[in-house]
Amino acid sequence: MSGLxxxxxxxxEGPLSYVEQLCVQSxxxxxxxxxxxxxxxxxxxPEGAKLVHGDAILKRDNFIQHGRTGSLALFSDVFRYHMLTQSERTIWADTDAYCMKPFETETGxxxxxxxxxxINGGVLGLPQDSDALAGLLKMSDDEYGIPFWYSDAAKAKLAAQAEAGNPVHVSELPWGIWGPHAVTAWLQRTGxxxxAFAQEVLYPVPFDLRRKMAKEGGRKAADRRLTDKTTSIHLYGRRIREFLASRPDGLPDDGSLIDALLKKHGIDPTAAPVISKRDKADAAE
Structure with a gap:
């Protein structure tokens, strides 16, 4: 048993692309x-990863989806809070989090x-007795709850809609409401x-530079963001997959950061291609 x-x-559900394979393998x-x-x-x-049905953590008849995008990120947010509450010595990682070096913490x-x-929750470790974790879990029980961190005016507007019999569902609120917004608010509320690590540790490459990770010409710009304190790189899964799917053969440039990482871990990108939204829709018809 690893001490890590x-x-x-x-x-x-569905096949992992080489992006997720890379992250799991890392x-x-x-x-x-x-x-x-x-x-x-x-x-x-990847061989070595343990597959477990999600019912072991959270049984759901339906998955909460974001109203505008249809993303399952909301369900993923809820799932991680339940998982962390039920699990000892466990850190959550999204499937687009690449591990640079082992994750270590003395407090959880x-x-x-x-x-x-x-603060992003894409990589999230919280001890089981964390007050913030308890707050996040309780929050996610109410799909029509009003975020406490909203301004008084915004809260009053949502309260008025609820009183009028038209409460606003969480899926109609802004993207990330139960994710980064909630994580930040609850962690700040509890102290x-x-x-929280500085940005260079888990999110060294910002969103607006994400495509440079797949381009040979962007390698230096991406590498400059990495330091000896960096333990993870956020690859921006859905967005980077769509970008990669639009490229020749669905592959990153030779010599790009993602190309180098694939080669480092022995991942063959042609064996688990990225699939665009359009290709998924066509396959479903």
Whole structure:
């Protein structure tokens, strides 16, 4: 049994692309044990990762989806809070989190700033007795709840809609409401934000530079963001997959950062291609 923290991930169903393969493999190669939770058939899972049905953590008849995008991020947010509450010595990692070096923590807290304004929960470690974790879990029980961190005017507007019999569902609120927005607010409310890493640790490459990770010409710009304190790189899964799918053969440039990481971990991108939204829709027809 590894002395390192266990890594837990979720992939609801379907084949992993080489992006997710890379991220799962990076944790395995760093010495972590990895559990990939799922709800439907999953393929292209790296050898060594343990597959566990999500019902072991959270039984759901329906998955909360974001109203505008249809994303399952809201369900993923809820799932990770339940998982962390039920699991010892476990750190959550999204399937687009690449592990640079082993994740280590003495307190069980493991998260970081993605910008000057918010802490991202894409990599999230919280001890089971964390007050912030308890708050996040309770919050996610009410799909029509009003975020406490909203301004008085915004809260009053939502309250008025609820009183009029037209409460606003969480899926109609802004993107990330139960994710980074809630994580930041609850950690700040409980004072646990003091454990947050600087941006260079978990989110060194910002969103607006994400495509440079797939381009040979962007390699230096991406590499400059990495330091000896960096333990993870956020690859911006859905967005980077769509970008890669639009490129020749669906591959990153030779010599790009993502290309170098694929080669480092022995991942063959042609064996688990990225699939665009359009291709998925065509396949479903």
């Amino acid at each position: 923290y266990h890594i837990a991930m979720l992939w609801v 944790f395995l190669d760093a010495g972590h044990e990895v559990t990939l939770y799922h709800y439907g058939p999953v393929s292209n899972v 807290h493991y998260f970081g700033w993605e910008s000057a304004h918010h 646990e934000d003091k454990y």
